[in-house]
Amino acid sequence: MVNLTINGKQIEVTEGTTVLNAARQNGIKIPTLCDHPHLTPYGGCRLCMVEIKGMRVPMAACTMPASNGMIVETDTPALKKSRNVVLSLLFSERNHFCPFCQVSGGDCELQNTAYDEEMTHWPMQPQWTNFPVDTSHPYFILDNNRCILCRRCIRACAEMSGNFTLGVEERGAATIVVADTNVPLGQSTCVSCGSCVQVCPTGALIDRQSAYLGHEKNLTVTRSICRGCSLGCGILVHTRDNHIVKITGDYENENAGTLCKTGRFLALNEQRTRLTTPLKRVAGQLTATSWDDALATLAEKFSASKDKVAAVASTRLSVEALSTFKSLFADGLQAKQVTSVEEGRPTALQSMVADQLGEAIEGKLDTLRTADCVLLVGVDLTTTHEVAGFYIKRNLPKGTRLIIIDPNENGMDGLANINLKPRAGTDVAVFSAIEAVIVKEGLARGAVDENIVSLKSALAVCELNVQDVTDAARMLAEAVAPIIVYGKGLTASGNPGAMEALVRLANVIGASDSERKGLLSVKGESNSLAAALLGLVDQLEVKDEAVYVAVGDDFVSKRLASKLEKVPYLVVQASYESALTERADIVLPVNIWAEESGYVLNAEGRLQFASAAVTAPEGIRSNVDVLKDVARKLGVTVNDDWRAALTKRTSVVELEM
Amino acid sequence: MTKPKISTDWMAGCSGCHMSLLDIDERLLEIAELTDIRATPITDLKEPDESGVDVGILEGGINNSSNEEVAHRMRSRCKILVAFGDCAVFGGVPALRNMCGTEEALKRAYVEAESNDDQGFIPSDPELAVMSDVRALHEVVPVDLHVPGCPPDPDVIYYVLKELAEGRMPEIKDEKLHWH
Numbered sequence: 001m002v003n004l005t006i007n008g009k010q011i012e013v014t015e016g017t018t019v020l021n022a023a024r025q026n027g028i029k030i031p032t033l034c035d036h037p038h039l040t041p042y043g044g045c046r047l048c049m050v051e052i053k054g055m056r057v058p059m060a061a062c063t064m065p066a067s068n069g070m071i072v073e074t075d076t077p078a079l080k081k082s083r084n085v086v087l088s089l090l091f092s093e094r095n096h097f098c099p100f101c102q103v104s105g106g107d108c109e110l111q112n113t114a115y116d117e118e119m120t121h122w123p124m125q126p127q128w129t130n131f132p133v134d135t136s137h138p139y140f141i142l143d144n145n146r147c148i149l150c151r152r153c154i155r156a157c158a159e160m161s162g163n164f165t166l167g168v169e170e171r172g173a174a175t176i177v178v179a180d181t182n183v184p185l186g187q188s189t190c191v192s193c194g195s196c197v198q199v200c201p202t203g204a205l206i207d208r209q210s211a212y213l214g215h216e217k218n219l220t221v222t223r224s225i226c227r228g229c230s231l232g233c234g235i236l237v238h239t240r241d242n243h244i245v246k247i248t249g250d251y252e253n254e255n256a257g258t259l260c261k262t263g264r265f266l267a268l269n270e271q272r273t274r275l276t277t278p279l280k281r282v283a284g285q286l287t288a289t290s291w292d293d294a295l296a297t298l299a300e301k302f303s304a305s306k307d308k309v310a311a312v313a314s315t316r317l318s319v320e321a322l323s324t325f326k327s328l329f330a331d332g333l334q335a336k337q338v339t340s341v342e343e344g345r346p347t348a349l350q351s352m353v354a355d356q357l358g359e360a361i362e363g364k365l366d367t368l369r370t371a372d373c374v375l376l377v378g379v380d381l382t383t384t385h386e387v388a389g390f391y392i393k394r395n396l397p398k399g400t401r402l403i404i405i406d407p408n409e410n411g412m413d414g415l416a417n418i419n420l421k422p423r424a425g426t427d428v429a430v431f432s433a434i435e436a437v438i439v440k441e442g443l444a445r446g447a448v449d450e451n452i453v454s455l456k457s458a459l460a461v462c463e464l465n466v467q468d469v470t471d472a473a474r475m476l477a478e479a480v481a482p483i484i485v486y487g488k489g490l491t492a493s494g495n496p497g498a499m500e501a502l503v504r505l506a507n508v509i510g511a512s513d514s515e516r517k518g519l520l521s522v523k524g525e526s527n528s529l530a531a532a533l534l535g536l537v538d539q540l541e542v543k544d545e546a547v548y549v550a551v552g553d554d555f556v557s558k559r560l561a562s563k564l565e566k567v568p569y570l571v572v573q574a575s576y577e578s579a580l581t582e583r584a585d586i587v588l589p590v591n592i593w594a595e596e597s598g599y600v601l602n603a604e605g606r607l608q609f610a611s612a613a614v615t616a617p618e619g620i621r622s623n624v625d626v627l628k629d630v631a632r633k634l635g636v637t638v639n640d641d642w643r644a645a646l647t648k649r650t651s652v653v654e655l656e657m
Numbered sequence: 658m659t660k661p662k663i664s665t666d667w668m669a670g671c672s673g674c675h676m677s678l679l680d681i682d683e684r685l686l687e688i689a690e691l692t693d694i695r696a697t698p699i700t701d702l703k704e705p706d707e708s709g710v711d712v713g714i715l716e717g718g719i720n721n722s723s724n725e726e727v728a729h730r731m732r733s734r735c736k737i738l739v740a741f742g743d744c745a746v747f748g749g750v751p752a753l754r755n756m757c758g759t760e761e762a763l764k765r766a767y768v769e770a771e772s773n774d775d776q777g778f779i780p781s782d783p784e785l786a787v788m789s790d791v792r793a794l795h796e797v798v799p800v801d802l803h804v805p806g807c808p809p810d811p812d813v814i815y816y817v818l819k820e821l822a823e824g825r826m827p828e829i830k831d832e833k834l835h836w837h
Contacts, residue, residue, distance in 0.1 A: 115830075
């Protein structure tokens with residue numbers, strides 16, 4: 001611990017704490033603009049200057065580590081004057097005229113700081129230079145005229161999303177924030193994660209979706225969970241008058257404020273048409289009807305053809321809804337087929353291996369933070385589960401190595417130290433080849449399988465170059481904390497041998513041992529893991545069944561739509577119109593994600609509660625309620641104990657619930 | 658004690674600050690009681706007394722030679738000069754044109770405006786004031802008090818007038834400090 005004095009107050013902080021954070025922790029406010037609690041200190045704005053006894057000049061509190069016996073003053077007349085000058089310089093540098101700025105009136109940190117410093121005006125006038133405004137991006141605008149060059153956006157781009165798109169060009173007063181080599185943002189390498197917009201202290205980065213829809217003080221904030229994929233990032237849903245104005249990353253959750261475009265922007269860019277009333281096919285036409293009639297009609301049909309019922313649920317539904325669905329159709333109705341839209345492709349294989357071993361084989365997402373070598377197998381983290389990709393990308397400049405095994409083009413190919421592009425479907429051979437090299441060179445850490453295939457024969461199958469495989473094997477073997485991240489490219493093959501070979505490789509390279517579990521799969525949609533634990537993993541094969549599809553607010557894949565094209569009777573529980581609702585016999589309108597609360601079990605087995613942020617239009621019911629209504633009509637009792645249902649089989653990853 | 662004399666004027670502004678001043682409603686009577694309101698744009702007397710006033714209040718920025726004259730006249734005839742509203746304090750909305758230059762702005766307004774026929778021209782009558790960049794009041798004459806806001810809140814205006822009327826210097830801070 002370190003003891004110091006700030007403004008006469010005795011303070012104790014842990015070693016390495018900056019003077020700024022020491023002050024913050026003790027309720028002493030030091031103004032700052034470039035510093036952000038979740039970004040590396042930068043020391044650029046010079047607003048947090050403090051006087052430290054014995055130092056010749058004032059020091060920047062944000063970069064100064066607290067040390068024993070330090071005597072700090074934060075509010076002397078000289079410092080106040082210096083802050084005033086710094087703010088005057090900032091204001092006069094560009095167009096910081098508040099009356100025509102979106103964030104003015106509460107949301108601008110520059111303006112708020114000036115108010116705190118009791119500035120009624122700034123004594124220096126602007127130089128009236130026009131700086132570029134970049135409006136090429138679909139989700140936000142970069143107005144360099146409002147920029148104070150704090151570089152928070154640049155640090156967020158690098159440290160949060162690991163994307164390194166933003167940087168600066170020119171020098172001194174002419175400095176501007178640019179994307180890549182000064183290309184329009186919309187054509188740059190930007191991945192639209194929006195972290196830059198979230199951290200911008202002024203109106204330089206403007207979110208198109210929420211601009212002018214209200215200041216923070218007008219908005220209600222609901223802490224919730226993103227339903228975009230199985231990572232389950234924490235989000236804050238900002239609403240006003242029952243409308244979602246914007247979504248920002250929750251700093252308190254594991255994702256520490258980071259989101260991807262799916263979580264931040266796409267959720268508010270909904271183009272589909274909402275279903276507002278139950279529909280029933282009458283004389284070939286879908287016609288609006290009452291809930292009672294819709295439920296009675298489908299119940300009649302399902303009761304009549306009990307042995308010919310199939311049911312499919314989206315893995316975006318809440319745990320409660322999935323469990324109710326399972327209880328209704330599998331346990332209650334004993335339907336012929338009960339599965340999910342994913343059909344277990346992202347989860348079934350590893351679940352099977354975990355079942356066989358009787359224990360969890362996967363680790364937690366936070367192992368990515370400390371991994372010094374990442375082996376990425378069959379998943380493109382630039383198109384799905386992007387935040388997991390960010391966790392990897394942000395560590396690459398620190399020396400973390402990346403090896404990719406993917407027969408297809410992968411968005412992260414350009415970042416990889418080694419790229420292995422084997423023949424599709426030869427995963428076993430690839431893993432065996434790497435293992436063979438490690439064993440041959442005596443680099444193995446875990447138990448070695450004596451019956452290992454020869455390197456030569458393995459290479460012949462996967463058609464990889466011996467040098468690349470040897471390099472990859474050495475890189476993995478030399479790593480202190482290697483980790484293997486895999487996805488649907490591997491698991492959808494349905495080949496248990498591939499999964500077993502991967503688990504063996506994880507042991508050999510020391511990614512997984514008794515202490516550490518450095519194996520993780522990103523899985524599929526929001527509740528992919530829960531669906532796997534409930535056993536909703538079977539391949540959907542339907543012919544003449546009456547089918548119940550609980551889509552929720554999920555998108556309907558072409559694969560699913562074509563499978564259900566010819567079924568004789570189709571009931572669709574959905575929020576939006578789709579190819580499925582078009583051909584359905586009964587349509588039941590349900591809430592979207594933001595309208596219902598429910599649990600989600602993320603890819604690493606962390607159970608989180610996603611709170612509803614808005615209320616649904618009248619006449620629309622929650623997914624759980626509709627399933628229960630159906631059960632009631634069918635005379636089936638559903639089991640509400642979803643926690644017990646989740647723990648019936650071995651989980652691939654340790655559950656935290 | 659004699660009542661302090663107050664005079665106001667407007668320059669390159671929209672007169673909104675004076676509207677906000679009228680928005681102090683019945684409190685105007687109290688101010689009228691406490692002070693001697695002299696020349697203002699909304700009363701009959703148009704120029705501050707040559708003998709001088711105690712408080713001069715100016716709305717708007719300075720965007721031509723005429724505004725400059727108004728600013729200098731007020732400064733030379735008042736003891737305390739108040740920059741009233743964002744335009745006087747910073748240049749405000751009119752100062753946006755500084756971003757493109759006065760020439761460009763005049764061209765856009767008089768020649769290129771959609772409502773013009775193709776005969777549009779920039780007025781150049783020697784009787785007209787000479788245009789310049791838009792400046793804040795303090796760039797032209799020394800200012801004693803800045804009251805920002807677009808427009809300043811009536812409550813803030815009342816507070817400022819009351820303090821000045823009773824011989825105190827207003828302190829614009831906390832909830833009274835808003836730039837728009």
